[in-house]
Every structure is written in structure tokens, then in C-alpha cells.
Amino acid sequence: MVKRGVLQVQRILFISGMRRFDTMHIDIDDLALIRAICEHGSVTRAAEALHLTQSAASWRLKKLEQQVGGALFQRTGRGMKPNAMGERCFRSAQRILGDLASLKRDIATLQEGGHGTVRMASECYTTYHWLPKMLTSFRTVHPNVDIELVVEATEDPIPFLLNGRLDVALMTKVAGLSSYEALSQQPLFEDEMIAVTSAHHPWSSRSYIDASDFSDEHLIVYQRYDLEREPPRPLPLPQGAKPKKISTFPMTTEGVIELVRASMGVTVMASWAASSYLEKGGLSRTRITTEGMWRMWYAVRREDETPTYLDDFHRLLQTLYAALPH
Known part of the structure; x- marks a missing residue:
């Protein structure tokens, strides 16, 4: 049997804790x-x-x-x-x-009677090449809604979404997003990642390559894939691929392409991003694995964002991929 004195002490401690909670002001x-x-x-x-x-x-x-x-x-x-x-x-x-x-x-x-702003960002700089066309279509439907590209959120859009400084982010990597109750993700489309080499590279005559083919190659990628960065971003490679050398550069797609064109290494990028460079010659594209290497794009936004123009913005994004060059 528990003594009355012990119960009284427990009750006092409980009441003390409740009072402390009641007087907490944050x-x-x-x-x-x-x-x-x-x-x-x-x-x-x-x-x-x-x-x-x-x-x-x-x-x-x-x-x-x-x-x-x-x-x-x-x-x-x-x-x-x-x-x-x-x-x-x-x-x-x-x-x-x-x-x-x-x-x-x-x-x-x-x-303001329907006026508003969509603040958006994409985790991939190359998307800013084709976004203007989609944004023009959106403005014809919502002429009173402005579009603001938050470029500084490109590297890591999640904090900007959580802080209310961003309305929608285009992302391909959403691991762990379920831990953020305030955010939701909607799938948009898939695009294919391909290997781009100089026209004289041995891969240029092959229909596809696999993970083992990277073992003798110098991979050139953007600085965002620097393995020493925290948190590290997975390389755009098939599972098990281990390049002989990896170089990351703080440069544009054009810079990476020119190094590849000069036979200084190989790179991997989205097929639509590479298409305009391939047309200029001196380069070759090769599929990665027999089935191709695909990635899913998502629109990530806050759960509490309710303006109807954001729903229309999302629908336009879903139809965007069909208009991209491949």
C-alpha cells in the first residue's frame, strides 16, 4: 500500500509542474x-x-x-x-x-482582390532555361499574380518553404520529407538521365552503359555534388558506379559541357538539358542501363497554402515535361 505522505508529495510535484507549464510564456x-x-x-x-x-x-x-x-x-x-x-x-x-x-x-x-505572388525555386539550375515558357502561360491565366524566382533557395529549398519564404519548390530528392508535417509533395513527371561524352569517346558507339563502365572514367559534375559538403548530395549515377576520378566545378552547364567536349571527362545530366548542346556537334549521348536511368520530379509546397492559383500553377508544371526537348 502506498502511504498517504507519498501520494501527497506526488500530488504536490504534479501541481508544481502544471503551474510551471501555465507560467511558461514563449x-x-x-x-x-x-x-x-x-x-x-x-x-x-x-x-x-x-x-x-x-x-x-x-x-x-x-x-x-x-x-x-x-x-x-x-x-x-x-x-x-x-x-x-x-x-x-x-x-x-x-x-x-x-x-x-x-x-x-x-x-x-x-x-487585394485576387492579386498575389508565387515564390518558387528549383533544386536544379538548368530548369531555369525552360521555366520562362511555362511562367508565360501561367500569366495569361492569372495576369494579376506575379512570379518570383527565389534563386538563393536553389541549393536547399526546404528551409525556405518551412519559413514561409517560398511557396513551391521543384525537387527530385525528397527523402525524409515526411518528417515535415507542414509540407506536402506532388509528383510531376519523370525525366531520363543520360551520359554525355565527346564524340570520340568509346561510349559513343554503344547503345547503353552500366555502373561498371564508370570505373575507368573521370566524372565531371556541378559543385553541388561535392561529396565533402554537408549534407552530401548523391551523385547522378546508377547504383554501384564508382568513377576513377570525380571533379566538381562551380560553373554553369556550358562550362561542364565544354570540358566534356574537349575529352577531359564525362558527365551525366537530364536528356532535355543536354539536347541543345548535342545539336551543336562534338558530343555524344549514351543511355545508362538498358532501361534508362530515370528520376521523378515533385512539386513541394506548404500544406496550408490555399490560393487557387497555386493549384493552377501545379497543373501547368505537370504538363510541362511533354513540351521539353528530348
């Missing part, structure tokens, strides 16, 4: 500070981003940690990293602040 500014520290890695840079003094940001963080009853960040030689509690607060901050930004935009759209 406001929008607190959430903005948590998000800024997680994104910038220090109180100093977070304060600059929020237009605060460092002392004001440090004071707010200290009061917040006192309220939650513990530290939210680990101080390391590489900056401040959120601990388990800080990571939990960060996820909520992203969702709540993103919801608030989305709400403000929806209210502004309703007040």
Missing part, C-alpha cells in the same frame, strides 16, 4: 530567435539577422532557457548546435512562423 520573438540561432549557428549572427543587439539576443535566450528549465543549445568549436530540446523548439518555430507568414500572405491576397 512568444513569436522567442521562436524567431531560436530559428535564427539554428540557421546561423551563433547568437551574434542571429542578432544581426533579427536586427537586435547581441546583448538583447543573449538576454532573451537566457530568459527562454530559464523558462523551459534547461539549455537549448550546445556550444561547440563550430558554433551553437541545438540539443534535443532545442531541436524540438526549432521544428515548432519553423512550423509556427511559416504558418504566420502564410496567413499574412493569404490575407493580403484576399484584400
Whole structure:
């Protein structure tokens, strides 16, 4: 039998915990500070981003940690990293602040009688070659809706979506997206990845290659595939492929193509992206595996984005691939 004194102590502890929860006040500014520290890695840079003094940001963080009853960040030689509690607060901050930004935009759209803006980005720079045609079609249907290309979100669109600074992102890699309750993904189309070589390369006479054929090759790809970057981005290769050498360059598609044309290596890219360069000569395309190597494109957006023009934007994206050169 449990003694009455033990029950009383347990009741006191429970009531004390409830009172502590009731007196905890976390406001929008607190959430903005948590998000800024997680994104910038220090109180100093977070304060600059929020237009605060460092002392004001440090004071707010200290009061917040006192309220939650513990530290939210680990101080390391590489900056401040959120601990388990800080990571939990960060996820909520992203969702709540993103919801608030989305709400403000929806209210502004309703007040302006259907006027609005679609802020979009693509994880692949080459898509910006064909997007203008689709955007022109969209503007004929929604002349009062502006299109804003958020180029700085190209490398990693997810934080921009969560923070409400982006409405839709075109992505091919959506692993782990299910962990973000605020986001949804809709499949758009598949495109084929092909090997591009100089016209004199041995692959030019073959109908297809497989993973083992890359073992003696120098692969030239964009800097975004640098394996030392965090988080690393998987190389556009068939499973099991291990090139002899990999070079990443901070350059445009034209730069990569010219190195390949000069027989300095091989590259892999979408068939539609390579088509205009192949027409100029000096290059050859080869299918990867007998079935081809395909990737799926998705439109990723916030679940709470409701303007009807976003649905029309998505439908136009779905019909886009058929008009691309192959």
C-alpha cells in the first residue's frame, strides 16, 4: 500500500509542474530567435539577422532557457548546435512562423482582390532555361499574380518553404520529407538521365552503359555534388558506379559541357538539358542501363497554402515535361 505522505508529495510535484507549464510564456520573438540561432549557428549572427543587439539576443535566450528549465543549445568549436530540446523548439518555430507568414500572405491576397505572388525555386539550375515558357502561360491565366524566382533557395529549398519564404519548390530528392508535417509533395513527371561524352569517346558507339563502365572514367559534375559538403548530395549515377576520378566545378552547364567536349571527362545530366548542346556537334549521348536511368520530379509546397492559383500553377508544371526537348 502506498502511504498517504507519498501520494501527497506526488500530488504536490504534479501541481508544481502544471503551474510551471501555465507560467511558461514563449512568444513569436522567442521562436524567431531560436530559428535564427539554428540557421546561423551563433547568437551574434542571429542578432544581426533579427536586427537586435547581441546583448538583447543573449538576454532573451537566457530568459527562454530559464523558462523551459534547461539549455537549448550546445556550444561547440563550430558554433551553437541545438540539443534535443532545442531541436524540438526549432521544428515548432519553423512550423509556427511559416504558418504566420502564410496567413499574412493569404490575407493580403484576399484584400487585394485576387492579386498575389508565387515564390518558387528549383533544386536544379538548368530548369531555369525552360521555366520562362511555362511562367508565360501561367500569366495569361492569372495576369494579376506575379512570379518570383527565389534563386538563393536553389541549393536547399526546404528551409525556405518551412519559413514561409517560398511557396513551391521543384525537387527530385525528397527523402525524409515526411518528417515535415507542414509540407506536402506532388509528383510531376519523370525525366531520363543520360551520359554525355565527346564524340570520340568509346561510349559513343554503344547503345547503353552500366555502373561498371564508370570505373575507368573521370566524372565531371556541378559543385553541388561535392561529396565533402554537408549534407552530401548523391551523385547522378546508377547504383554501384564508382568513377576513377570525380571533379566538381562551380560553373554553369556550358562550362561542364565544354570540358566534356574537349575529352577531359564525362558527365551525366537530364536528356532535355543536354539536347541543345548535342545539336551543336562534338558530343555524344549514351543511355545508362538498358532501361534508362530515370528520376521523378515533385512539386513541394506548404500544406496550408490555399490560393487557387497555386493549384493552377501545379497543373501547368505537370504538363510541362511533354513540351521539353528530348
